[in-house]
Amino acid sequence: MTITKAATHVTQNEALxxxxxxxxxxxxxxxxxxxEETALDELLPAELRREDDLEGVPELSEPDVVRHFTRIxxxxxxxxxxxxxxxxxxxxxxxxxxxxxxxxxxxxALHPLAPEEDAQGALEVMYELQRHLAEITGLPGVSLQxxxxxxxxxxxxxxxxxxxxxxxxxxxxxxxxxxxxxxxDSAHGxxxxxxxxxxxxxxxxxxxxxxxxDLDNLRELCASGDVAGLMLTNPNTCGIFExxxxxxxxxxxxxxxxxxxxGANMNALVGVARPxxxxxxxxxxxxxxxxxxxHGGGGPGSGPCCCTAELEPFLPVPRVTSGGETGxxxxxxxxxxxxxxxxxxxFYGNFGMHLRALAYILTHGNEGLREATEAAVLNARFxxxxxxxxxxxPFDSPPMHECLFTDKRQSRKGVHTLDIAKRLIxxxxxxMTIYFPLIVSGAMLIEPTESVGRAELQQFVDAMxxxxxxxxxxxxxxxxxxxxxxxxxxxxxxxARKPVLRWRPAERAAGA
Amino acid sequence: xxxxxxxxxxxxxxxxxxxxxxxxxxxxxxHAQHSLGDVVYVELxxxxxxxxxxxxxxxxxxxxxxxxxxxxxxxxVTEVNETLGDEPEKVNxxxxxxxxxxxxxxxKRGEVDSLLSAAEYEDxxxxxxx
Numbered sequence: 199m200t201i202t203k204a205a206t207h208v209t210q211n212e213a214l215x216x217x218x219x220x221x222x223x224x225x226x227x228x229x230x231x232x233x234e235e236t237a238l239d240e241l242l243p244a245e246l247r248r249e250d251d252l253e254g255v256p257e258l259s260e261p262d263v264v265r266h267f268t269r270i271x272x273x274x275x276x277x278x279x280x281x282x283x284x285x286x287x288x289x290x291x292x293x294x295x296x297x298x299x300x301x302x303x304x305x306x307a308l309h310p311l312a313p314e315e316d317a318q319g320a321l322e323v324m325y326e327l328q329r330h331l332a333e334i335t336g337l338p339g340v341s342l343q344x345x346x347x348x349x350x351x352x353x354x355x356x357x358x359x360x361x362x363x364x365x366x367x368x369x370x371x372x373x374x375x376x377x378x379x380x381x382x383d384s385a386h387g388x389x390x391x392x393x394x395x396x397x398x399x400x401x402x403x404x405x406x407x408x409x410x411x412d413l414d415n416l417r418e419l420c421a422s423g424d425v426a427g428l429m430l431t432n433p434n435t436c437g438i439f440e441x442x443x444x445x446x447x448x449x450x451x452x453x454x455x456x457x458x459x460x461g462a463n464m465n466a467l468v469g470v471a472r473p474x475x476x477x478x479x480x481x482x483x484x485x486x487x488x489x490x491x492x493h494g495g496g497g498p499g500s501g502p503c504c505c506t507a508e509l510e511p512f513l514p515v516p517r518v519t520s521g522g523e524t525g526x527x528x529x530x531x532x533x534x535x536x537x538x539x540x541x542x543x544x545f546y547g548n549f550g551m552h553l554r555a556l557a558y559i560l561t562h563g564n565e566g567l568r569e570a571t572e573a574a575v576l577n578a579r580f581x582x583x584x585x586x587x588x589x590x591x592p593f594d595s596p597p598m599h600e601c602l603f604t605d606k607r608q609s610r611k612g613v614h615t616l617d618i619a620k621r622l623i624x625x626x627x628x629x630m631t632i633y634f635p636l637i638v639s640g641a642m643l644i645e646p647t648e649s650v651g652r653a654e655l656q657q658f659v660d661a662m663x664x665x666x667x668x669x670x671x672x673x674x675x676x677x678x679x680x681x682x683x684x685x686x687x688x689x690x691x692x693x694a695r696k697p698v699l700r701w702r703p704a705e706r707a708a709g710a
Numbered sequence: 711x712x713x714x715x716x717x718x719x720x721x722x723x724x725x726x727x728x729x730x731x732x733x734x735x736x737x738x739x740x741h742a743q744h745s746l747g748d749v750v751y752v753e754l755x756x757x758x759x760x761x762x763x764x765x766x767x768x769x770x771x772x773x774x775x776x777x778x779x780x781x782x783x784x785x786x787v788t789e790v791n792e793t794l795g796d797e798p799e800k801v802n803x804x805x806x807x808x809x810x811x812x813x814x815x816x817x818k819r820g821e822v823d824s825l826l827s828a829a830e831y832e833d834x835x836x837x838x839x840x
Contacts, residue, residue: 387776616747616774633774639745690773691748695798 211684212269216701219256225263273684275628277493281650281658283581285600285631285643286386286435288465288487289494295561296490296554305553310545314530321529324518324546327556331504334559334567335461335481336474339510341517342502343547347462348388350482350501351429355379355396356539357480357505357512358427358456364512364537376426376454380419382411384436384635389429389460398426405637409436409593409602411446420453431460432473435635436593437578437600437643439466447477456480456509464488465647466575466599469568473504480505489555500551511537516546573648574599577655581644584659588666592638600645604638613669613676615640620687621668621679625661712741712835715806719822720831721782723764726806729822734785737810738770738801741835746772749801752794754811760786763821767812770801783821785814 238247258266275282282289300306308320328340344350362376363369379398381389383405390400401419404412411430419425428450432440440446447457459473459481465488467473473481485500486493493499505513515538516531531546562570575598582591582601589603605615619629619642631643646655668676678687714720719727724742728735743749751771761767761781768779790812794800801809816822826834 636775636777691750691799694748694750694771694773 212266214701215258215263215266216254216256218258218262218266221257223257223259223262225258225260275623276495277649280626280628281646281654282628283630283644283646283658284628285437285602285645286462286634287493287631288462288484288599288645288647289628290465290487290490290647291649292490292492292554293558293561296557299557300550300553302553306550310549315527318527318529320549321518321531323556324549324552325520325529327552327559328502328518330556330559331483331502334468334472335464335483335504336472337478337481337504338474338507339505339513340502341513341542341547342500342552343514343541343543344482344501344503345543345548346486346497346499347460347482347484347501348392349499349542350484350503351388351392351458351460352395353501353503353514353539353542354458354480354482354505355392355398355427355429356542357503357509358458359396359398360512360537360539361456361509362426376424378419378424379426380416380428380450380455382430382434383637384409384434385429385431386435386460386462389431393429403428405434405436407593408595409434409438410442410595411440413442413445413449416446416449420449420455423453425450425453425455427455427458427479429458429460431462432476433463433466433598433600435463435643436595436602436638437463437597437645438593438595439598443476443478451477462487463599465645466571468571469564470571474506480509485551485555490558491551491554498548498551500548500555502547511535512539514539514542516541518546570648571599574646577646577648577650578644580652580655581646581659584656585662588663589642592641599647600643602635602638603642603644605640605642608666608669609640611669611673613673615642617676617679618642618662618665618669621665621676622661623680624682625664627658627661712739712744712832713806714740714828714832714835716828718806718828719782719825720828720834721780721825722834723780723782724835725780725782727782727822727825729816732816732819733788733813734783734816734822735810735813736767736782737805738779739831740805743802743805743809746770746777747774748772749798752798752801752811754790754794755787757787757789760784760817761814779811781814782825784817786817787812787814789813 277289277291305320308317324342328342331340332338344353368374377399378401379393380401380403381393382403393400403419404415406412430440430446432443434440450457456479457477459478461481461483464483468488480503482501482503485491485502486497491500503513515535516533517535518529519532520529559567578597578599578601582597585603590606592602592604605618608618615632619632622629633641634643635641665676680686719729720739724739726737726739749770749772754768761784763781763784765781766778767781769776770779791810
């Protein structure tokens with residue numbers, strides 16, 4: 199069939215900015231000095247000045263620069279261009295309204311060191327966001343400080359360390375400290391990293407053939423003692439809701455541990471189910487996933503931590519609190535929390551993201567948040583149903599906000615997940631997450647989010663079916679994809695094995 | 711079909727072990743390198759380090775993912791294959807030969823009995839593929 203593309207690629211071949219340099223081109227011209235000229239030596243000693251005439255710095259005019267970067271920007275695939283179905287990443291639309299709110303001068307130009315009485319509005323925004331996130335998660339203690347998901351994880355795990363030590367009286371007794379952090383084999387790689395950084399030893403829990411945490415294996419591990427906690431993603435990275443979550447939490451609590459939930463997949467739960475009600479002690483949220491703040495391209499991210507009242511004393515400082523009364527100091531920054539794990543981020547977190555997330559929550563309202571969750575799950579199930587006859591699914595359980603397929607059927611013809619992902623680019627879509635979760639061979643994890651309508655979902659399903667047909671009838675087309683991009687299939691192995699990391703490597707090295 | 715040479719011991723973690731006297735040589739199997747895809751980086755321990763059986767001794771990074779390497783038996787590392795630093799592709803091209811990862815002094819000679827034979831490993835990966 200003729201490819202119906204959701205977006206077209208721009209194919210011009212743009213030279214590097216260094217190669218576009220033309221002697222004498224410039225983007226500014228200063229007026230004549232109206233003061234007496236000061237000799238450079240008086241301002242900057244000779245040893246601090248470059249003598250090489252700025253060799254290598256390109257000479258360009260303003261339009262040269264604008265056009266160069268505009269052309270390059272058109273090669274990006276982005277969330278404003280179309281479906282970005284990266285499973286586990288929740289690439290949802292970032293609304294223009296949120297951006298507008300974040301640019302309100304009173305917020306955007308506020309100095310981070312402004313005294314509390316001059317920053318009441320900003321503190322109110324943070325306090326309100328905390329209140330909403332507490333309601334959404336069912337966990338009353340909130341810190342907005344962590345700068346991203348893995349940072350929120352680390353903060354949560356540090357809080358578990360501090361809480362257990364306070365409870366068991368092991369703050370200064372390394373040998374007596376509980377050490378074992380349990381993590382399912384389907385977890386994000388950042389989970390064991392966070393646990394390790396906080397001094398825990400990781401033990402892996404098996405998954406069942408259904409793609410769920412193996413309760414018997416969990417009980418065995420808990421029975422061997424020394425359990426500090428569990429790090430669990432729900433729905434898990436297979437896109438399946440851990441229906442035994444209450445029992446899982448109870449088993450860990452009985453063993454004396456605490457439960458940390460990775461909030462990566464909260465887009466399946468907001469407004470419908472609350473981690474606090476499931477028995478979770480502490481969770482991080484990704485504002486850049488679930489709450490529509492920009493994700494990718496440097497974000498920046500934001501990974502607030504929410505916890506039970508029991509863990510609240512251990513949250514990072516300063517805490518944003520409200521005295522309840524009116525006036526100049528209605529909202530305050532509190533530092534006097536002796537059991538706190540301390541500060542985890544300069545100032546108060548990525549405040550611009552707090553604004554956007556609050557705007558997202560307020561514009562949706564309770565009903566809207568629930569509808570968004572329902573639409574996200576419905577969209578994933580639309581794709582799951584549409585592709586059920588075409589691709590193998592490793593598990594039978596109904597998917598939540600993301601669906602998981604494998605290349606099992608296609609790989610018999612020599613076409614693998616990587617090839618399918620590359621071919622999807624030709625159909626105008628960003629590829630899905632591939633080869634994750636690690637426990638599923640040839641995994642393709644697809645998360646459409648609530649931001650797409652039925653027509654585009656169908657277009658995606660059609661593209662995937664078409665690729666499956668090509669894999670059988672015309673495998674070479676898939677194996678050599680993409681064909682419609684500026685450059686074709688890259689040799690990823692060679693790029694990783696023999697990376698070229700600098701412009702003109704030989705010359706520069708010789709000159710150094 | 712993956713190449714599973716006779717005369718080697720195999721683990722369920724897809725490592726192989728060649729035993730010569732008190733010395734064992736360890737690498738990953740042809741099946742493992744095939745599942746991983748193009749290997750781009752191999753992280754190995756230093757000579758002199760000791761490991762328990764099943765301990766993580768390093769990791770192998772392919773274009774798909776980073777996977778941990780598990781030692782089939784306990785022992786002290788006597789030599790690692792330094793050439794994999796510049797030529798990790800040897801793991802793909804010759805997993806049982808030039809792609810070897812480390813040599814070790816076996817701590818308990820008897821431990822090899824718990825490992826799989828070539829025929830048993832072949833059955834194991836066949837069952838795994840179902």
